[in-house]
Amino acid sequence: xxLKTFAGGLHPPDGKHYSAHCPIESCPLPxxxxxxxxxxxxxxxxxxxxxxxxxxxxxxxxxxxxxxxVPIHASTSGEVIAVEPRLHPMGKALPAVVIRPDGEDCWxxxxxxxxxxxxxxxxxxxxxxxxxxxxxxxxTFPTHVKLSPPEEKKIDTLIINGVECEPxxxxxxxxxxxxxxxxxxxxxxxxxxxxxxxxxxxxxxNKPDAIEKLTQEGAARNIEVQALEVKYPQxxxxxxxxxxxxxxxPSGTLPMEVGVVVQNVGTAAAVSDAIRHGHPLVERVATVxxxxxxxxxxxxxxxxxxxxxxxxxxxxxxxxxxxxxxGGPMMGQTQLSLDIPAIRGTSGLLIFRREDLPTRLEAxxxxxxxxxxxxxxxxxxxxxxxxxxxxxMIDEAEGYHALDCIECGCCTYICPATxxxxxxxxxxxxxxxxxxxxx
Amino acid sequence: xxxxxxxxxxxxxxxxxxxxxxxxxxxxTLGCVAAEAICCKVMGRKMTLADGSAALxxxxxxxxxxxxxxxxxxxxxxxxxxxxxxxxxxxxxYNPFNPALVARVVLLISFPVQMTxxxxxxxxxxxxxxxxxxxxxxxxxTAVMLTGKLPELATSGFSNYLTGNMGGCLGEVSALALxxxxxxxxxxxxxxxxxxxxxxxxxxxxxxxxxxxxxxxxPSPLFHLxxxxxxxxxxxxxxxxxxxxxxxxxxxxxxxxxxxxxxxxRLFGGYPEGVSFAILLMNAATxxxxxxxxxxxxxxxxxxxxx
Numbered sequence: 001x002x003l004k005t006f007a008g009g010l011h012p013p014d015g016k017h018y019s020a021h022c023p024i025e026s027c028p029l030p031x032x033x034x035x036x037x038x039x040x041x042x043x044x045x046x047x048x049x050x051x052x053x054x055x056x057x058x059x060x061x062x063x064x065x066x067x068x069x070v071p072i073h074a075s076t077s078g079e080v081i082a083v084e085p086r087l088h089p090m091g092k093a094l095p096a097v098v099i100r101p102d103g104e105d106c107w108x109x110x111x112x113x114x115x116x117x118x119x120x121x122x123x124x125x126x127x128x129x130x131x132x133x134x135x136x137x138x139x140t141f142p143t144h145v146k147l148s149p150p151e152e153k154k155i156d157t158l159i160i161n162g163v164e165c166e167p168x169x170x171x172x173x174x175x176x177x178x179x180x181x182x183x184x185x186x187x188x189x190x191x192x193x194x195x196x197x198x199x200x201x202x203x204x205x206n207k208p209d210a211i212e213k214l215t216q217e218g219a220a221r222n223i224e225v226q227a228l229e230v231k232y233p234q235x236x237x238x239x240x241x242x243x244x245x246x247x248x249x250p251s252g253t254l255p256m257e258v259g260v261v262v263q264n265v266g267t268a269a270a271v272s273d274a275i276r277h278g279h280p281l282v283e284r285v286a287t288v289x290x291x292x293x294x295x296x297x298x299x300x301x302x303x304x305x306x307x308x309x310x311x312x313x314x315x316x317x318x319x320x321x322x323x324x325x326x327g328g329p330m331m332g333q334t335q336l337s338l339d340i341p342a343i344r345g346t347s348g349l350l351i352f353r354r355e356d357l358p359t360r361l362e363a364x365x366x367x368x369x370x371x372x373x374x375x376x377x378x379x380x381x382x383x384x385x386x387x388x389x390x391x392x393m394i395d396e397a398e399g400y401h402a403l404d405c406i407e408c409g410c411c412t413y414i415c416p417a418t419x420x421x422x423x424x425x426x427x428x429x430x431x432x433x434x435x436x437x438x439x
Numbered sequence: 440x441x442x443x444x445x446x447x448x449x450x451x452x453x454x455x456x457x458x459x460x461x462x463x464x465x466x467x468t469l470g471c472v473a474a475e476a477i478c479c480k481v482m483g484r485k486m487t488l489a490d491g492s493a494a495l496x497x498x499x500x501x502x503x504x505x506x507x508x509x510x511x512x513x514x515x516x517x518x519x520x521x522x523x524x525x526x527x528x529x530x531x532x533y534n535p536f537n538p539a540l541v542a543r544v545v546l547l548i549s550f551p552v553q554m555t556x557x558x559x560x561x562x563x564x565x566x567x568x569x570x571x572x573x574x575x576x577x578x579x580x581t582a583v584m585l586t587g588k589l590p591e592l593a594t595s596g597f598s599n600y601l602t603g604n605m606g607g608c609l610g611e612v613s614a615l616a617l618x619x620x621x622x623x624x625x626x627x628x629x630x631x632x633x634x635x636x637x638x639x640x641x642x643x644x645x646x647x648x649x650x651x652x653x654x655x656x657x658p659s660p661l662f663h664l665x666x667x668x669x670x671x672x673x674x675x676x677x678x679x680x681x682x683x684x685x686x687x688x689x690x691x692x693x694x695x696x697x698x699x700x701x702x703x704x705r706l707f708g709g710y711p712e713g714v715s716f717a718i719l720l721m722n723a724a725t726x727x728x729x730x731x732x733x734x735x736x737x738x739x740x741x742x743x744x745x746x
Binding site: 242383401 | 490530531532533680681683684685686687733734735736737738739
């Protein structure tokens with residue numbers, strides 16, 4: 001098979017065997033759902049319910065603020081018991097609506113599905129936005145914004161991201177296998193919104209069953225499937241576009257610059273629900289895995305489900321957790337507590353025990369081996385930027401294109417001196433952005 | 440890892456030169472380790488012996504010395520390597536020059552007699568006594584200077600050069616043992632092919648051009664390859680990550696420069712052997728090479744075309 005890919009990257013042990021064979025299971029209702037108002041890139045939504053209100057599943061509980069923002073919905077029916085800051089996956093307490101489920105899980109009756117054929121492009125976009133749909137690969141960029149390129153940018157290709165290059169995660173894999181109908185329907189709607197035909201689903205070659213299934217089922221709808229080399233970060237937006245179309249998104253711009261829109265498979269499936277059934281984004285598939293849980297699973301969870309509840313559905317903790325990561329091991333965020341809720345961008349929950357983690361040696365000096373340069377998918381010189389960052393030489397770091405870093409973490413992973421390279425680069429990026437704001 | 444890769448070469452040198460080779464190896468290695476320990480102590484830095492870099496520098500230095508090197512010279516070299524070659528710049532990772540080569544060149548200039556007194560190999564059990572001899576490169580240089588013609592050894596005896604049955608520094612003698620170590624490093628992905636291929640390739644091509652011009656005056660590329668410190672330099676000295684460029688393209692340029700300077704010194708310079716000088720000179724050029732071989736970042740091509 002001819003596998004496409006990009007220059008750079010690496011392949012960490014992928015740990016997908018824990019959960020790749022587990023069919024998606026529906027996670028039962030927790031005792032309370034903590035629904036943060038900030039679950040997407042852009043302005044947080046503003047709460048429009050008060051303590052004591054009865055809400056239905058799918059009812060708006062917070063309104064979007066501005067164009068790059070989306071509303072937030074109740075993910076089950078029940079009573080609002082608090083509107084207050086709660087611990088958020090970002091690491092601090094942020095405003096959230098807390099709902100005590102009534103057990104009915106009753107949909108808001110005003111939500112009506114429609115046949116996409118009878119809706120105009122603008123109506124489709126409005127429904128997608130009203131449904132609160134964001135990029136579900138983890139970046140949570142509002143989908144309607146991606147679907148609204150300026151007039152002068154001609155889009156010719158829709159790329160559906162089914163790569164799932166992060167080790168351990170299998171949620172997208174299972175979704176492609178079990179819910180291909182939802183996914184393909186969503187793709188057809190996205191295609192109509194963009195007014196284009198050409199669609200490619202990119203899937204890493206380590207998921208041959210998904211590739212085969214979607215190739216067969218996609219053929220009738222003129223949807224192409226392309227197998228990609230198993231290499232991280234193959235699913236990073238710009239690397240994926242490069243692999244599939246040979247176009248490089250210019251530094252500092254968005255994929256629309258090269259006529260491409262990329263959507264995650266989970267996002268496409270959510271679009272189908274939003275249009276066909278009128279159901280907003282209130283649940284998603286997340287992989288709960290790692291040696292720290294007894295029975296790793298792919299769970300269909302409601303947004304706002306506490307991580308602890310998810311772990312309990314997977315046989316509970318196996319030993320003492322030493323590291324809890326939301327998302328994949330390469331780009332996910334370490335969590336300090338299991339009382340934090342899963343949000344729209346939560347693709348997985350990874351739990352490792354002390355003995356599963358490598359003994360981290362004390363970071364040594366850079367010996368200029370150049371491996372970070374070899375693996376950087378953006379072709380940066382991570383060690384040079386990191387050295388400037390450590391010295392707070394922000395302008396020099398910017399000169400070495402620190403802002404182009406996608407924070408994939410390949411450099412930190414490969415560094416034989418165990419230097420925290422991506423962390424230093426992130427520090428430099430923060431400094432550069434802060435400086436730009438003050439000018 | 441790199442130390443393992445050097446073991447075959449160490450073993451061959453001990454086989455051919457016996458106890459003197461072993462003592463040079465031990466003095467250099469222990470000397471470097473001691474120098475590193477003293478430096479860390481005096482400068483109040485964290486003890487860095489565990490990273491193995493001091494021991495490696497010691498072994499590399501030993502391989503760059505003649506087996507007859509007196510003990511005080513080996514020890515002096517070891518301290519030069521660690522103090523002047525490495526620690527004054529801030530220790531591992533910050534030295535612009537290869538520490539072992541700095542020491543070798545200091546010794547070569549300071550003690551030319553001891554550094555160019557060679558003993559003929561006397562394999563263990565052969566019953567031969569150590570006798571003074573010359574290196575093939577040295578003999579060639581003398582012969583060419585005196586007669587304008589290559590001596591006979593430049594056109595024959597290649598199998599001896601391959602196994603190391605000739606006069607020279609510890610690590611100059613066995614091309615084969617070094618080659619095994621070098622291939623091991625490549626296989627383990629500790630080094631990449633860029634510098635070795637470019638360095639050796641340049642020597643073969645430039646050396647080959649001169650050889651074709653006048654084979655009676657200039658030695659063949661194979662002679663260049665198998666004698667002197669070329670293989671040692673190609674695999675173990677020029678590939679030192681700290682003092683060589685970081686990008687693939689940079690390494691190719693670096694290797695080319697090393698090869699060019701090596702051949703020029705061997706054929707036209709005052710010294711018979713030019714590998715150490717070539718690598719040190721290119722070490723000095725490394726920051727410049729790095730600056731001009733910065734990789735093009737993702738998405739930069741189109742941006743430039745547009746603006």
